[in-house]
Amino acid sequence: MLSAIKRALGGGGGGAAAAATEAACAGCDPAILSKCKVSPEDMVGTVTPHSAHVFIKLAAPATAAADATDEAWWPESVDQEPAMVAVNEAIKAAGDAMPGKVKVTAYDSLSPSSPEPGTADAYVFPAGMYARGVPLEALPAVLVAVLQGEAPSTDAFEAEMVPGITLFVCCHAARDERCGHIGLPLAAKLAALAEAAGLGGSLRVLKTSHVGGHAYAGNVLVYCRGRSIDGDWFGGVHPGNADEFFAALVAVKAPSGAAGDAALRRWWRGRQVALRWRTSEVARLHCHGKHAVNMKQLVQQLEDATGGVVVHRAGGTVLLYRGDAWRPAAAQQGAALQAATQQGDAPTVQKAAAAQQADAAASPPAAASEGQLGQTADEQAPPPLQQHA
Numbered sequence: 001m002l003s004a005i006k007r008a009l010g011g012g013g014g015g016a017a018a019a020a021t022e023a024a025c026a027g028c029d030p031a032i033l034s035k036c037k038v039s040p041e042d043m044v045g046t047v048t049p050h051s052a053h054v055f056i057k058l059a060a061p062a063t064a065a066a067d068a069t070d071e072a073w074w075p076e077s078v079d080q081e082p083a084m085v086a087v088n089e090a091i092k093a094a095g096d097a098m099p100g101k102v103k104v105t106a107y108d109s110l111s112p113s114s115p116e117p118g119t120a121d122a123y124v125f126p127a128g129m130y131a132r133g134v135p136l137e138a139l140p141a142v143l144v145a146v147l148q149g150e151a152p153s154t155d156a157f158e159a160e161m162v163p164g165i166t167l168f169v170c171c172h173a174a175r176d177e178r179c180g181h182i183g184l185p186l187a188a189k190l191a192a193l194a195e196a197a198g199l200g201g202s203l204r205v206l207k208t209s210h211v212g213g214h215a216y217a218g219n220v221l222v223y224c225r226g227r228s229i230d231g232d233w234f235g236g237v238h239p240g241n242a243d244e245f246f247a248a249l250v251a252v253k254a255p256s257g258a259a260g261d262a263a264l265r266r267w268w269r270g271r272q273v274a275l276r277w278r279t280s281e282v283a284r285l286h287c288h289g290k291h292a293v294n295m296k297q298l299v300q301q302l303e304d305a306t307g308g309v310v311v312h313r314a315g316g317t318v319l320l321y322r323g324d325a326w327r328p329a330a331a332q333q334g335a336a337l338q339a340a341t342q343q344g345d346a347p348t349v350q351k352a353a354a355a356q357q358a359d360a361a362a363s364p365p366a367a368a369s370e371g372q373l374g375q376t377a378d379e380q381a382p383p384p385l386q387q388h389a
Contacts, residue, residue: 029181037215038236040266046213047233047270049305051100053221054091054143055107055168055208057121058083060114076174078106078209083120083136090140097148101305106209107168110191123162126272128225133157161225164202168221171207176214182238183207186218189242197250216269222249228257231272234264282311283320292316 037043058081064073078084084104091102107123115121119133124146134142134157145152152159169187173180184207191205213219216235224230229252237245248263257271258264287298295318299310302320312319 040268043216043235043267043269045270046216046235047272048103048212049101049301050103050272051305051307052098052102052127052147053125053231053272054087054102054104054147055123055125055206056084056087056104056139057107057109057115059117059119074106074172074174074209078172078175079104081106083139086136086140087143090144091147094144094148097144099147100307102147103211105211108171108207110187110205110207119157123166125162125166125223126225126231128162128223129159130162131157131159162223164204165199165222165224167203167205168208168211168223169205170209170211170217170219172210175210176217178214178217179210179219182218185239186220186237186242189239190220190246193242193246197246199250213269219269220245220267228252228255229264230257232258233269233271234258234267235269236267283308285318285320287316287318 060073075081079088084106088104091098091104116133119135120139122131122134122139122143123129124131124143127146127149129146131142131146138156142152142157167190169183169190170179171183171187173184187205187207194200194203194205208221211219211221211233213233213235218235218237220234220237222229222232222234229249234245245264245267248261252258252261252264254260258268259271285302287295292298292315295313295316299313299318302308302318303310308320310318311321
């Protein structure tokens with residue numbers, strides 16, 4: 001699939017794309033922009049395989065200014081903050097109970113805000129869960145439970161399913177100047193575009209710490225449960241081309257999402273592995289170039305990241321089987337929430353279950369088929385994202 005995308009983009013267009021990007025990003029520092037790789041040939045296939053992503057909002061330390069946003073105090077290695085360490089250790093201890101490899105990063109809103117001292121907020125995807133005010137001592141157990149598809153007790157915090165569209169923009173300046181220089185104005189521009197399009201109530205823009213791939217700044221991660229754009233990563237987006245990117249994003253209709261959309265794929269880096277299996281039991285991967293150098297290692301990484309099994313390998317082609325009993329984390333979470341409501345748990349859990357059921361009803365039907373990653377034989381094109389409230 002990667003080679004097909006690259007052929008469609010044209011092998012000799014990298015220089016032209018880079019020149020166009022530099023011309024469009026008039027507000028960018030040329031010295032910083034020159035360090036970015038913006039051609040599609042460079043970006044496709046650069047997402048490290050993972051099956052879930054946890055975003056944690058930490059309370060600002062006492063030394064931070066009262067009006068400081070998180071990226072202003074995030075250290076270079078924010079993953080070494082105690083709460084982040086505790087969550088990563090809990091995920092590691094859970095081992096095979098996890099859905100596969102889990103990525104954990106920090107996040108922040110665009111305006112200064114902070115959880116109550118001793119608590120944290122968190123998003124979990126693809127489960128589509130948002131938890132607010134989770135006590136730090138309970139945070140690891142709560143997040144592990146959500147990743148396992150269970151409904152944690154919400155006596156001490158609020159939880160709900162995430163509606164609409166969520167964009168995460170890497171703004172981790174202390175980690176890399178490219179993300180700090182491009183990410184902050186890009187996040188503000190995308191939020192302004194959403195407001196102008198009347199999507200302010202259904203589309204949120206958040207900042208995230210380092211996700212991997214400074215060279216592809218600005219990096220944008222998109223989640224929208226039940227749609228073809230869900231768990232997709234984009235690079236080379238900046239304030240100069242944000243209008244074009246945003247218009248393509250909200251209008252995408254291709255069943256395979258960004259990979260099959262001519263207007264979006266110039267920015268596409270890749271997608272969460274598990275999200276491509278929502279409608280197909282078997283995923284066929286065509287591996288080329290650097291991805292095919294060590295196929296034995298690649299097979300091990302794919303199985304570890306997804307929980308699937310490689311059932312066939314020939315040259316650079318791999319068939320990855322997920323099993324007919326597999327359910328996406330969001331579906332597992334919804335079932336657990338529904339069970340919790342039947343037991344009379346907190347009203348916030350009841351509301352979350354209802355939201356999950358409504359969203360599931362709007363999702364396209366599952367269809368088992370063998371084909372390219374992210375595509376199925378009888379999957380129909382979903383409506384544009386504007387219609388997803």
